[in-house]
Amino acid sequence: MINGVDTEALRRTVDAVREKPGLAQVTFGVRSEWDQGCRQRATTTDLLQDNRVVTGRTARYVLESDEPTALLGTDSAASPGEYVLQALAGCYAVTFSTIAATRGIELSSLRLELQTDFDLQGFLALDEAVRPGAQEIRVHVRAESPNATTEQLQELTEHVQKRSPIRDTLANPVTVTTILLTDEGLSHPPA
Structure with missing residues (x-):
């Protein structure tokens, strides 16, 4: 363990x-x-x-x-934006602890500070050039280990970024399919 x-x-x-x-x-x-x-x-x-x-x-x-x-x-x-950060923080915690364990790295502490920026002009349709989604997500990692060097922790951090499913979901396009269901059944957009 x-x-x-x-x-x-x-x-x-x-x-x-x-x-x-x-x-x-x-x-x-x-x-x-x-x-x-x-x-x-x-x-x-x-x-x-x-x-x-x-x-x-x-x-x-x-x-x-x-x-x-x-x-x-x-x-x-909590706001949906905060849930996005929580999802990333939770996934990072799982990915850090698991990958560290496979490498024999004992973590004595792992703290993550996350922020994300939104420009409400996109959501409010005030500027069509502004996307409604997050503009940037920043993660500051504070990891401590009794048996790993700073270089090993940096390498671990880089590997976590490559293997975190939620980070990958946020950083790359994902197909999102939205279908309106009505009492009449499946609703299809007009042809």
């Missing part, structure tokens, strides 16, 4: 995926309901692996979001 990661279980997982590549295919989901204004409440749904429900995961988690009052919300929950 290194960094809270069961290295033997990790090795078995790698071997299982190597033997049956379908196990590498994982699908996460949430079901969301709009409340009022900028509020929404989402609940996690079944986790799928190799197109099968993972029966061992029975817990459901609730994620609520809102916007700060300065952005028309009631400031009753």
Whole structure:
């Protein structure tokens, strides 16, 4: 056990995926309901692996979001932008601890400070040249280890950037398919 990661279980997982590549295919989901204004409440749904429900995961988690009052919300929950940062921070933590464990690097501390910038002119359709999404995400990493050099921690940080699924999702184009469902069934855009 290194960094809270069961290295033997990790090795078995790698071997299982190597033997049956379908196990590498994982699908996460949430079901969301709009409340009022900028509020929404989402609940996690079944986790799928190799197109099968993972029966061992029975817990459901609730994620609520809102916007700060300065952005028309009631400031009753974290904003979607903060959830993006949380997703990246969570994935970095998993990726750092796991890769460090495979390299025998013990982490005594890992702190991440993240910020992202949005230009509301895109969201508000005030300037069509401004995209509504994040302009930049900055991550400052403070990693400490009793058995790794600064150079090893820098190499680990670079490797984490290459292997983090959420960083990859944010840094590269992803197909997002949005379909309106109605009582009449699937809604298709006019031809």
